[in-house]
Amino acid sequence: MIDVSGLRRVYAEGGLSREDLTGEPMDLFEKWLRQAIDSGMPDPTGMVVSTVDGEGQPSSRMVLLKNYDRKSLVFFTNYGSRKALQLLNNPRVAILFPWFMLERQVAFLGHAEKLTPVEVVKYFTSRPRDSQIGAWTSHQSSRISARAALESKFMELKQKFSKGEIPVPTFWGGFRVFFHSVEFWQGRPSRLHDRFIYERNAAGGWDISRLAP
Numbered sequence: 254m255i256d257v258s259g260l261r262r263v264y265a266e267g268g269l270s271r272e273d274l275t276g277e278p279m280d281l282f283e284k285w286l287r288q289a290i291d292s293g294m295p296d297p298t299g300m301v302v303s304t305v306d307g308e309g310q311p312s313s314r315m316v317l318l319k320n321y322d323r324k325s326l327v328f329f330t331n332y333g334s335r336k337a338l339q340l341l342n343n344p345r346v347a348i349l350f351p352w353f354m355l356e357r358q359v360a361f362l363g364h365a366e367k368l369t370p371v372e373v374v375k376y377f378t379s380r381p382r383d384s385q386i387g388a389w390t391s392h393q394s395s396r397i398s399a400r401a402a403l404e405s406k407f408m409e410l411k412q413k414f415s416k417g418e419i420p421v422p423t424f425w426g427g428f429r430v431f432f433h434s435v436e437f438w439q440g441r442p443s444r445l446h447d448r449f450i451y452e453r454n455a456a457g458g459w460d461i462s463r464l465a466p
Contacts, residue, residue, distance in 0.1 A: 264444075329425075344365045378418070389425075392424070436451075
């Protein structure tokens with residue numbers, strides 16, 4: 254086994270003070286997202302989505318952020334996937350943006366709702382054609398015998414949809430996550446990291462607190 258106990262580095266890229274904060278969490282999130290994109294890191298819109306099954310077992314996976322506003326985050330998936338089925342049963346969800354290259358993390362807590370058909374169609378038609386076919390090919394999270402079966406199905410569907418527009422699969426769509434908590438984490442030396450949490454209050458605004466690292 255690899256001894257990972259001694260693997261560490263000093264976080265010294267910067268800090269996060271109360272003066273850096275914005276009244277709305279998404280203003281700061283957007284600033285950090287732009288810096289993540291400009292940094293050239295791979296998949297700056299990649300986010301870890303964590304859901305819980307009926308027995309209380311959590312599971313996590315990476316998806317891509319495809320839209321956002323001041324109240325929500327949007328991602329797309331197969332409605333037969335494990336995450337989708339779990340969200341339909343229990344809409345509570347956690348989302349994490351692990352921007353390790355910038356020594357930053359942003360964590361959201363909230364609940365998920367299915368997107369409207371209009372929202373799904375609008376995004377699906379914007380995808381590359383092969384990605385559209387890929388959505389038809391994969392019954393996400395189901396067991397398959399071999400990769401060859403997946404590739405064979407893809408080629409079959411590519412031929413089927415060789416002409417005209419590709420319709421949206423009835424089993425494919427997305428979720429909008431409405432968040433009530435946003436935490437910003439900035440790495441600092443000596444593990445004295447900066448953490449600030451925004452929590453939505455009864456008046457619809459945000460209470461901001463500094464958290465111990």
